[in-house]
Amino acid sequence: MVETTITINHPVGLHARPAVTFVQTASKFQSKIMLTNLTRNSSEVNAKSIVSVIKAAVAQGHTIRLTADGDDAQTAIDTLTQLIEDNFGEAV
DSSP: OEEEEEEOOSTTOSSHHHHHHHHHHHTTSSSEEEEEETTTTOOOEETTOHHHHHHTOOOTTOEEEEEEESTTHHHHHHHHHHHHHTGGGOOO
16 A cells, blocks of 8 residues: 655645546546545545545645555556646646
């Protein structure tokens, strides 16, 4: 299992377009990928489910934990981390 903790800096957090981009990216991997909103002390949710990611209520400035378990776990975490650091490919 691979894990990372990262802060979301996008102005809308992990909602709307960023959430769709995040879920689409996570869904490209075979590994089981989970997301936890540490700021809200939320339950772990499936990072490949748009409904679950939206329900995690990740706002700007929130810290999340991503975990991945599977053959491509490290690549999944690295890719998702880069996506978040790049503000989901949006100029903000």
